[in-house]
Amino acid sequence: MTTSEKPDLAGERSDYIGGRLIEADAPDEPWSLFDAWLAEAFAARDDGYLSEPTAMSLATAAIDADGHARPSVRTVLLKGSGDGAISWFTNYESRKGVELAANPYAAVSLLWAPLHRQVRMTGKVERVDPEESREYFASRPRGAQIAARSSAQSRVVAADALAERVAAETERWEGRDVAWPEHWGGYRMAPEAVEFWQGRPDRLHDRLIYRRVGGAWSRARLAP
Ligand SMILES: Cc1cc2nc3c(=O)[nH]c(=O)nc-3n(C[C@H](O)[C@H](O)[C@H](O)COP(=O)(O)O)c2cc1C
Numbered sequence: 001m002t003t004s005e006k007p008d009l010a011g012e013r014s015d016y017i018g019g020r021l022i023e024a025d026a027p028d029e030p031w032s033l034f035d036a037w038l039a040e041a042f043a044a045r046d047d048g049y050l051s052e053p054t055a056m057s058l059a060t061a062a063i064d065a066d067g068h069a070r071p072s073v074r075t076v077l078l079k080g081s082g083d084g085a086i087s088w089f090t091n092y093e094s095r096k097g098v099e100l101a102a103n104p105y106a107a108v109s110l111l112w113a114p115l116h117r118q119v120r121m122t123g124k125v126e127r128v129d130p131e132e133s134r135e136y137f138a139s140r141p142r143g144a145q146i147a148a149r150s151s152a153q154s155r156v157v158a159a160d161a162l163a164e165r166v167a168a169e170t171e172r173w174e175g176r177d178v179a180w181p182e183h184w185g186g187y188r189m190a191p192e193a194v195e196f197w198q199g200r201p202d203r204l205h206d207r208l209i210y211r212r213v214g215g216a217w218s219r220a221r222l223a224p
């Protein structure tokens, strides 16, 4: 179709023909399966048919004055996984930062569309150690460091004002390391539930959910 035609939204669908995800092959805990799926997503990226393997949707929910939880969702990059938790980095004063300060429970979803796979996690979020944030910040490209210092993420901004901030910060740090700003750092979530979804023909997908109770994981199959 050409870009001037309206896409047929209702008629758009793909058939999923991935492998099975069955209990006999699945581990007792979610992390080895998550690592295996991540490795396959990176391999697909290397082979050129999947992009942004670490992109994940992050949902937070603020309770408004009327008592209703109002979810908000955005994409962030998964930056760490290990010791029973995942992590990402952002501006603590952003909308998501403000919402997490008020309500630390969040949900994430990773979609690896070419592999017909999705992983969802829910749980409590906390800030990582400032030292870890400082270290990760130091590893980022200089342009991204300057941007993090210059941008009051999620606030209304004039394009000119942002460009001026970037120019000022660029000049300020010329010839030396860009200092880590304390309002920018990591969050970690030790999920209490992790769901793996493998697309199957006729929408009869495989879904396995792991739930953590204390230190132990239970596993169950969910209807597609
Ligand atoms: C692929 C992709 C990756 C992104 N990664 C991040 C990230 O790691 N950290 C971040 O703060 N924003 C990231 N963003 C921008 C966020 O989606 C969002 O615009 C920003 O964090 C402000 O969100 P908030 O106003 O809800 O706090 C990314 C956007 C995209 C499309």
Ligand SMILES: Cc1ncc(COP(=O)(O)O)c(CN)c1O
Pocket (backbone or CB within 6 Å): 077, 089, 090, 140, 141, 144
């Ligand atoms: C605003 C923002 N912050 C952080 C990130 C994460 O990027 P990096 O890999 O440079 O830490 C992104 C990635 N798109 C972003 O858009």
